Amino acid sequence: ENDHEIVTMARDELKRLEPELVESTKNLQLLLLPRDPNDDKNILLEVRAGAGGDEAALFVGEVFRMYQRFCEKQGWRFELMSANATGIGGFKEIVAMVSGNSVYSKLKFEGGVHRVQRVPATETQGRIHTSTVTVAILPEAEEVDVKINATDLRIDVYRSGGSGGQGVNTTDSAVRITHNPSGLVVVCQDERSQLKNKDKAMKILRSRLYDLEAEKSAKAHSDQRKDMVGTGDRSERIRTYNFPQERITDHRIGMTLHQLSDFMEGKIDEMVNGLIAYNQLEKLKAEGYATS
Known part of the structure; x- marks a missing residue:
């Protein structure tokens, strides 16, 4: 009877520890993956107007402020480097340096084309317009990284x-x-x-x-791409901000969130973490590790 109790207890304990074992195994596998050498670097954040004229220029300012709020919540330093204003409250281009702990590793998947769908303030017929802005996340280069004559x-x-x-x-x-x-x-x-x-x-x-x-x-080593989220191409449309439906969709991982106003206030953690988790999972699969 005692033996039976011990076996039952052992099985229960094993069942309880199983999720921890799976998590520990995954963490160990992640440690074995080659690390992106830029992950600890600070970044240069660039937001540029794409298609859509004044509406795109206005959205540049909004996206820039969204990242600024997110960075401030992380305790990172956010320094304006350059701004090309349009005079209507928008920007053709705006650039900031973001410094702090593991900035590049958290924001590297934000680069690409961000599409906005909404009714502009200047639209009298109430029609929805589509505009785009391009975000670039560049690792900060030290003088030792790049020699400039x-x-x-x-x-x-x-x-x-x-x-x-x-x-x-x-x-x-x-x-x-x-x-x-x-x-x-x-x-x-x-x-x-x-x-x-x-x-x-x-x-x-x-x-x-x-x-x-x-x-x-x-490009020379396209088969050895470090990251597995999207194509990595800067012209890739990565995300749509649908204002009438209060919805944000990331097209690379199929994630949709429904609190657009919160998102624009810098509450982008769920999306950022989702992209990092997806990338880790795909890298594990590519290395042949079991991910179930």
Whole structure:
């Protein structure tokens, strides 16, 4: 009788521990996967207007603020690097540096085309318009990551224009850096100091060059893609924000959430975590580990 009790207790204990065993096995397998060398890096966050004119430019500002709120909730430092305002409250392009713990690993799947469906404020017939913005998440490149020859650069300074505030355009504080070999051009005019604008422009240029090299390398080794979410192509439509239905859908993993207003307030954790979990699962499958 005692033996029977012990066997029953052992079975119950085994049943109780089984989920923990599965979780521990998965965690161990994840540790065995090759790690993305950029995961601990800070990022350059770029949001650009795509199709849709003024409506796309307005959505650039909204998406940028969404990420800003999310980053602040994470306790990360969020620094505006460059902004090209349209004058109607929107932006052609806006760039920020985000610094903190494992920033790239959490936000790397946000890059791609974000589509918005809604009735613009200027629409008198109540028709739904579709516009797009493009998000790029670039790992911050240190000077050791990218060698830039001073002879490859053309640096122009001029008086900044636009809505920079009083006193911004009284001196030649705006900086435009052209990297001749790649054709990349970076403009910074948000600071009153030419030196600060030049420093920010160089940081942006360095990260863009680093990303350019990474893209070339990825194309050359397309069969060895590190991450498994979507195609990794910057022109891939990754997400739709449907305002009339209060719905956000990520097309890569088929996840749909229904609190759009909360999402735009920076409450994007569920989507971010879902993308990370999906990527981990697909990587485990690709390595031949059991994932059931």
